[in-house]
Amino acid sequence: MNIIIFGPPGAGKGTQAENLVKDYNLFKVSTGDLLREEINKETKLGIQIKSSISRGFFVADDIINTLIENIISDSANQNRMLFDGYPRNFNQVKKLDLLLNKYNQKIFSVINLNTDRDTVVKRLLGRIVCLKCGSTFNKFFKPPSKSGHKCESKHLITRSDDNEKTIIKRFITYEEKTLPILNYYKKQNLLTNIDGMNKIDEIYKEIRQIMP
Numbered sequence: 001m002n003i004i005i006f007g008p009p010g011a012g013k014g015t016q017a018e019n020l021v022k023d024y025n026l027f028k029v030s031t032g033d034l035l036r037e038e039i040n041k042e043t044k045l046g047i048q049i050k051s052s053i054s055r056g057f058f059v060a061d062d063i064i065n066t067l068i069e070n071i072i073s074d075s076a077n078q079n080r081m082l083f084d085g086y087p088r089n090f091n092q093v094k095k096l097d098l099l100l101n102k103y104n105q106k107i108f109s110v111i112n113l114n115t116d117r118d119t120v121v122k123r124l125l126g127r128i129v130c131l132k133c134g135s136t137f138n139k140f141f142k143p144p145s146k147s148g149h150k151c152e153s154k155h156l157i158t159r160s161d162d163n164e165k166t167i168i169k170r171f172i173t174y175e176e177k178t179l180p181i182l183n184y185y186k187k188q189n190l191l192t193n194i195d196g197m198n199k200i201d202e203i204y205k206e207i208r209q210i211m212p
């Protein structure tokens with residue numbers, strides 16, 4: 001089955017996607033990964049991508065669509081694709097429909113991790129990482145002091161790229177872009193909203209319920 005997963009930054013989408021990939025043998029289709037892979041392999045497309053990124057441009061939809069078609073046309077991926085971070089705009093939605101049709105593929109379900117602004121801010125602002133052992137914590141939800149963490153506190157760092165203004169701006173942009181896409185899938189009865197403010201394993205339990 002092919003799945004699309006949506007959620008704002010900080011909704012824990014990456015973790016849930018990983019769970020699904022592992023438990024249902026899905027193939028994660030992330031445009032970020034595809035672009036990086038193309039750049040690393042130094043393909044003709046990869047060189048083009050690298051040049052737009054280095055000049056500060058967005059990667060054109062045409063390039064994204066070509067990469068996505070490469071994935072969908074490959075029978076090894078068919079009926080097991082988990083789209084993560086794609087489609088990102090309405091052009092991509094339409095293109096995805098065309099490609100799915102062309103290769104006789106269907107979307108089984110569209111999962112939306114519904115998360116409010118405050119939760120996202122707290123999750124991202126509260127992030128703490130231990131540089132010694134790699135454990136992650138959260139100042140609000142999972143403080144290292146209460147998690148039985150043994151390393152000295154000097155190893156703990158907060159992520160400096162997550163300041164509140166940036167987080168809120170990213171959240172608003174995400175909502176504006178994603179709402180019309182969610183409505184589109186809702187009209188086709190494909191959308192399932194999942195409470196992204198729950199604990200991670202509770203969220204995953206809910207996701208499992210919609211899987212066959």
Ligand SMILES: [Zn+2]
Nearest residue numbers: 130132133151
């Ligand atoms: Zn540690």
